[in-house]
Amino acid sequence: MSTIIEHKKTKVITDNGLFPSSEVMLDLKNLKKVYPTPKGDYVVLENLNLQIKKEEFVTIIGHSGCGKTTMLSMIAGLNPISGGHISVLGKHIKGPGPDRGVIFQAPSLMSWMTSLQNVLLGVNNVFPHATKAQRNDIAKYYLQKVGLEDAFNKKASELSQGMQQRVGIARAFAIKPKVLLLDEPFGMLDSLTRGELQDILIEIWNKEKITAVMITHDVDEAIFLADRVVMMTSGPKAKIGDVLNIDFERPRTRKAVLEHDDYYKYRKHLIDFLEH
Amino acid sequence: MKQSITLGKVTKLMGLGFLSTIKDLFTGKLEKEDFKNFLRKVVVPIASILLFIGLWHMGSKTLYNIEADFRINKALEEQGQAAADAVAACIALGEDSSCKPNTLPSPAQVWESYRSLLRDHNIISADKAAFIEKTAALNEKRLAEGKDAITYTGRPSFVDQIFRSLKTVFAGFLLALFIAVPLGIFIGLSPTLKSAFNWFIQIFKPVSPVVWYLLVFMIVKTLLIDSNEDSSFTISFISVGLCSMWATLVNTAMGVSSVDKDYINVAKVLKLGNFQKIFKVVLPSSLPLIFTGLKITLSVAWMVLIAIELLAQSPGLGLFVWEEFQNGANDSNAKIIVAMFVIGIIGFLLDRLMLTIQNWVSFDKTDAI
Known part of the structure; x- marks a missing residue:
């Protein structure tokens, strides 16, 4: 079955104060990050404003070292905020929490645990009142979703990189976060595996519709997955440079996206920005 | 596969990989290219042990002779020829600890001492077992009376x-x-x-x-x-x-x-x-x-x-x-x-x-x- 993708008008949003607050999941206001160095302060991010709507998938691209990962780890609560604030559903965040699931660049699985135990580690903590069987079911459900139904009891150290990252995806979805943060999750994989995992990710996402923010270096990945692509300027004092709406209808197939007339227009827009 | 724990795995786990090389030698599994490996892992250590024992033997013999000569000469200088001959005879007999050179023992002496320590252990354990048997009835009675049991207090073996x-x-x-x-x-x-x-x-x-x-x-x-x-x-x-x-x-x-x-x-x-x-x-x-x-x-x-x-x-x-x-x-x-x-x-x-x-x-x- 081929999906027909309707062509909507491409519009570029430069000001981010557009959405009504009831629709906003994640709000970054005047965000600032400063690292003190012996030669004085180094400002990584400054005046960064970004709103992300509920059930929206946003990808972020920008040059290496521009502060994308810094921004994401600030949203995750792993990196202190120097100025401005971040809020989830209108509440300012204080430190990390299970309302924001993270898929790291390295799978970061506990290599001495099985894949099931790795997923359960989060599930047990987030659903303390569920029965053991229920928690097991949740963990197994998501492992099945990422195609690991045969590897529940395999030690993480016995899995390939790609399979480990599948467990990472299952672990993040299984705690049912409000926001999913992905830090170049497929950057370390070969292109075939990367394609497979993109399909798996988008398939689960289509079902769960968890607001997602994903950093990537891959322009095609950014377009294929996102509702909006956010382009960051190069640091220091990085901020949002440009935002591109991707108006392909969901669910998308890779083939339909690649064959769409607008695809190359989007691609050119992103590459022009990056090469600028 | 059930037979996952093999001798090879266990010895490797213990860092005793050379044992499986020896096993391969006896089971005829040794390939030609393994021969070099066998030489290095088994033959060389054994040769070095033998060399060590040989050097030790010669060293202890030299030390023994140095001390024996010294004692004979000392007797000769201090007490004359007759005393020197007596010391030499005493040393040659090698039983009296008053004249015997007291120095690094030879490998053979050490081996003999090892066996005598084991014999000693067997005697003491037999003695101990006999003692326990002998006092078993008495101890039961003593315990029943609320007294401490009699324990073996003999010399401990090696x-x-x-x-x-x-x-x-x-x-x-x-x-x-x-x-x-x-x-x-x-x-x-x-x-x-x-x-x-x-x-x-x-x-x-x-x-x-x-x-x-x-x-x-x-x-x-x-x-x-x-x-x-x-x-x-x-x-x-x-x-x-x-x-x-x-x-x-x-x-x-x-x-x-x-x-x-x-x-x-x-x-x-x-x-x-x-x-x-x-x-x-x-x-x-x-x-x-x-x-x-x-x-x-x-x-x-x-x-x-x-x-x-x-x-x-x-x-x-x-x-x-x-x-x-x-x-x-x-x-x-x-x-x-x-x-x-x-x-x-x-x-x-x-x-x-x-x-x-x-x-x-x-x-x-x-x-x-």
Whole structure:
């Protein structure tokens, strides 16, 4: 079955104060990050404003070292905020929490645990009142979703990189976060595996519709997955440079996206920005 | 596959890979290209052992001759020809310890002493068994009357002393384990505790076992002042534990404080509680370093044990060596060398034991050093 993708008008949003607050999941206001160095302060991010709507998938691209990962780890609560604030559903965040699931660049699985135990580690903590069987079911459900139904009891150290990252995806979805943060999750994989995992990710996402923010270096990945692509300027004092709406209808197939007339227009827009 | 545990795997786990090479030799599985390997792993060590024994034999013979010549010459100078001849005859007979040169014993003498120690052990064990049989009925009666049972108080054999030493070293090792691992975890987790304890570790780590023994002696003697029991075992195992715990303490603290940042981030994002964070994330990932520390601790414990037993007059190999040295009997030197080999071999086996446990427990099966 081929999906027909309707062509909507491409519009570029430069000001981010557009959405009504009831629709906003994640709000970054005047965000600032400063690292003190012996030669004085180094400002990584400054005046960064970004709103992300509920059930929206946003990808972020920008040059290496521009502060994308810094921004994401600030949203995750792993990196202190120097100025401005971040809020989830209108509440300012204080430190990390299970309302924001993270898929790291390295799978970061506990290599001495099985894949099931790795997923359960989060599930047990987030659903303390569920029965053991229920928690097991949740963990197994998501492992099945990422195609690991045969590897529940395999030690993480016995899995390939790609399979480990599948467990990472299952672990993040299984705690049912409000926001999913992905830090170049497929950057370390070969292109075939990367394609497979993109399909798996988008398939689960289509079902769960968890607001997602994903950093990537891959322009095609950014377009294929996102509702909006956010382009960051190069640091220091990085901020949002440009935002591109991707108006392909969901669910998308890779083939339909690649064959769409607008695809190359989007691609050119992103590459022009990056090469600028 | 069920037969996953083979001889090869077990020996490799224990770091005794050469055993399976020998097995291959007898089962005819040895390929031609393996021959070189066999030469290096089996033939060369055996040749070097033989060479060592040969050199030792010649060395002890030379030392024996030097001392014999000296004694004969001394008798000649001081008392004349007749006395010199008497000394020479006495030395040639080799039975009287008053004239026999007292020097490095030859391999053959050491082997003979080893066998005599075993014979001695058999006699003592038989004696002990007979004693227990003889007193069994009496002891039952005494226990029924509420009195203490009569125990065997004869001289311990060499083998008894080995087990006594092992008991002391394991008690000391467990003490070190129970102090150093928890303390190391706390120090590794908290930078505040780390700076509180750092000076303590840096200053007390290099202190000699003898001084530790004296410190423990001062404290335990006072604490057990009322008790009539022999405190030498308590004193020696505590000293052994305190001497040897530092490697584990430092390694545990280092392992815990250097857990992969990704793991810590995962624990933070999943909001794991402290208990879960420590037992599910921090400890398992620092296990390899903790075990390296424990391995060093056990070998240090075994090394200092001998000196401490000697000081504490606590029965064991250390006291055995000291008593033989003081004793000065015909075969005392040979017995000391026997003890030396026994100490070395047990030390090696303890090291292998720890390596085996480490390989068994740790998640990444990389070969430990």
